[in-house]
Amino acid sequence: MASDEDLVGRLANGDEQALRELLRRYERPLSHFIYRHTGGRDVEDLYQETWLRVVQHAARFDRTRRFSTWLFQIAVNLCRDWRRRPPPDPVAAPDSTAPDHLQAVETRTDATRLLATLPEPQREVVLLRYYQDLTEDEVAQILDCPKGTVKSRLHNALARLAAAVRKPEH
Amino acid sequence: MDRDDRRARLTAHSAGCSECQEEPLPLDAVASLLEDVAPDLDPAALSRHTFARLQPELQRRAMMIGWQQVAIGLLLALLPLPFVLAYNAYFLRLAYDYLSALLPATFAAYLVLSYAASLLLLFAATYAAIPVLLVQRRGHKHTALA
Numbered sequence: 561m562a563s564d565e566d567l568v569g570r571l572a573n574g575d576e577q578a579l580r581e582l583l584r585r586y587e588r589p590l591s592h593f594i595y596r597h598t599g600g601r602d603v604e605d606l607y608q609e610t611w612l613r614v615v616q617h618a619a620r621f622d623r624t625r626r627f628s629t630w631l632f633q634i635a636v637n638l639c640r641d642w643r644r645r646p647p648p649d650p651v652a653a654p655d656s657t658a659p660d661h662l663q664a665v666e667t668r669t670d671a672t673r674l675l676a677t678l679p680e681p682q683r684e685v686v687l688l689r690y691y692q693d694l695t696e697d698e699v700a701q702i703l704d705c706p707k708g709t710v711k712s713r714l715h716n717a718l719a720r721l722a723a724a725v726r727k728p729e730h
Numbered sequence: 731m732d733r734d735d736r737r738a739r740l741t742a743h744s745a746g747c748s749e750c751q752e753e754p755l756p757l758d759a760v761a762s763l764l765e766d767v768a769p770d771l772d773p774a775a776l777s778r779h780t781f782a783r784l785q786p787e788l789q790r791r792a793m794m795i796g797w798q799q800v801a802i803g804l805l806l807a808l809l810p811l812p813f814v815l816a817y818n819a820y821f822l823r824l825a826y827d828y829l830s831a832l833l834p835a836t837f838a839a840y841l842v843l844s845y846a847a848s849l850l851l852l853f854a855a856t857y858a859a860i861p862v863l864l865v866q867r868r869g870h871k872h873t874a875l876a
Contacts (some may be wrong), residue, residue, distance in 0.1 A: 574789065574790070574795060575788070576788050604776055711746075719755060721764075722759070
């Protein structure tokens, strides 16, 4: 099976199959990351924009690096730019009357809201470290900061989340 | 990553974090909280839309690179051409001198010019085949990768 880095090399030559394979490998982690980062808004736009950048810059990709690190670095930068834009309209609540579904949505909304209360640097660290298969070194590389900063942000984020668990909102 | 992986990462962080050791956190509760975030998305549909959007860009790039390779191949093939032509001109001249000593000059010229015309035809066919072969080879490569 071709490595991600080999596929990027083929992508630089306009190979459609390479793009299909990379999309298949990363569609889930990348779309979930963007969803959690933006709270579910503009996910499709940001997802497409991330891959557009990958295609545009594939020829300049450093093959000694991990593709996943590069991909998430692009996504993080795009999500940060997105946050600097004026606030969009709120997301409409799903229309369902099934009690189980409602409960699931409520739980998800609570967790999403809690993550959204974290400052951006802390939220990014939590999303990259606990939802993606990335090491602390890779997270540090993606966020362009020292590993110690990643650890410290992680602790602060977990402490905030723990405080939220201890004192649930009313 | 599943729930156990996530919990293991939290534990690993806590074990290596001096701040966590001073003030232990309720890791199980935090892990449960993080576990509940399940985006309501269709990643495959996102990928289909993305592929449809990027396909023209990839086709344009593939065509551009294909023509670049053909141009480079032709240039490389043309590099030795002046030397080959000069060598053949020298050889034809020698042949004419030798033949005209043995045969009538008109007949010797006819033989040498016929041979020169055959050589020119061969060169033209060879150089015309270069771009065709390069394009074919590129096509086979893409089929093999697919």
